[in-house]
Amino acid sequence: MAEARSGRRVLVASLDQAHSLGDALGFRFAHDPGTVTGVARVLPGLDVIEVDSLALLEDRFRDVVRMISADRGHRHGVDLAALDPAELTGLPGVQELLMLVEIAQFAAEDTWDLIVVDCPPSADMLRIVSAPDMLLGYLERIWPPHARAMSAIGTDLRRAVLAATVERIAKAVTEVRDLLADHRRTGARLVTVAERVAVAESERVRSAAALLGLRLDAVVVNKVLPDLERPAGPAGAEHPAVQWYSSRRGEQADVIAELRHKLPGIPVLIAQHTGAEPIGLNSLAALSYAVDSAGNTRDAALMLSDNQTEVDAGSREPAVRRESGTGLQSVYALRMHLPVVDAATLRLGRVEDDLIVGADGVRRRVRLAPVLRRCTVDGAELDDGYLVVRFRPDPRIWSPMSESDGYDR
Known part of the structure; x- marks a missing residue:
């Protein structure tokens, strides 16, 4: 209200599926079955919308669902067409991602100066924010980019269209992830x-x-x-x-x-x-x-x-530097901002080129810098609001070129 009063164009978008925004405003949104609720103006300079994830799923992915359900033929390797359309609603993070993609599309327009997103309680909000990384991680492992690229240029037309569609989805989700992590635009x-x-x-x-x-x-x-x-x-x-x-x-x-x-x-x-x-x-x-x-x-x-x-300071992404030594005797440190409340909840794991970090009920996959992918984890500690993970070169795959490959000196 204060921002709109100052002359800025404001959109308030509710992601809370309890749809209480209209109740708070004393405004009734039209929720017609099978349709996506649009943006409504309640005051000059103040627009509102209640984002309905189920309606979005029907509206945005109806053609994809029809295509998947139509192709029941046998395929070697990954066959996403084997999914039943109803299963899409149960895939982790799908509804949350649809809402975030909708918000990112609003942000890409020149209609508003400020977008205020009304989120559900903190646990659900954190799940929504973590959804982009989760989906991109699933895609990376289930249908990697190189496999999608091969399908896109293959002779199977349905699979080529599906691969192109999934690629567009991955691009949209990546844009959402980058928007959330951009401290100049999002808080x-x-x-x-x-x-x-x-x-x-x-x-x-x-x-x-x-x-x-x-x-x-x-x-x-x-x-x-x-x-x-x-x-x-x-x-x-x-x-x-x-x-x-x-x-x-x-x-x-x-x-x-x-x-x-x-x-x-x-x-x-x-x-x-x-x-x-x-x-x-x-x-x-x-x-x-x-x-x-x-x-x-x-x-x-x-x-x-x-x-x-x-x-x-940028987005406070993890920074990597060499602490000591050279060659196989090098010690590299990955340092990331992490003010852990309960140190007993800290969990670390390594999956191929990713470091899995969990703390206080949240988990994130951190893509390792190229130099660290050729290393093994040597230890970790919490240091005044930061997590520091140390690595040593793996002699089986280390090469002299590794030392200058992708870290901050």
Whole structure:
């Protein structure tokens, strides 16, 4: 609301399949069976859409499903045509990917200056963000690019069309992954409440965001009680309700202070409790004014400063350098930003040219630099918010040219 009020063209897109965006706005979207809900304008400069993943699946991939179901002939090797169309809805991440591709297409247009994506709760949100890497990993192993290229130029017309279609899908998903990882264009804000359990969850989300390469802009603490102006008089004369309010306000202040301590460098913004639930455009507009004036000036300035630092640092992709030695005695270190909350959850694995990193309930495949693909893992440690994995050359495949192949000195 505040961005639209400032003159920017804003699109709010909801990925939450509970479809509560319309309820919050007091606006009813048309959800006709078998159709994709379009963009609706609710105010000048403010457009909204509730993205329906099931409708997208029907609309965007109807032709692909028909093609797959039509070709039941036997094939040697990978035969994607053997899939039943209904199975597509059960493939990991398909619905999430369709929604992300839709958002990426909106971002590629020149219609809006800002796209705000309303995501489901944190666990589902992290699954959505990790979907592009998951699908690309599946494609890489099940139907690699070279195999798709051979099918695309083969004599089987249906398979050639299918290969070209899958290639277009892979290209679209790659664009989504790159958009999410682009810290100059994409950031995330975590909305939480001033409860003790929310501190640990916020820390885990920060850890997961770092692992997935997502920039966390700020944490917004919702429903914070405003300061109470107490009337003059002896403390013992206070009404029990006033005592409860003061105690609860103090607990919230302690939680906010702990959040700022546990999440250094990430602004913690305050959205004060408005009393009645803000439903409808007028109430939400009033809330946007209240948030702007809720004492967030210092944190907003900090956010601008941190964002510039983050942009300068790029997307914080893993950096590789040689620590010591030469030739077969070299020691290389891969260093990646990973503020792990619970070190006991850290898991590392190696699958061919990828390093599998898991922490705080999230896992990511990290493609190794060429020099590290000729090495074996020698050890790993956590160092002040970073994961450091050390490698030594594998004498069976090492060559002198490996030393200068793909790492930061």
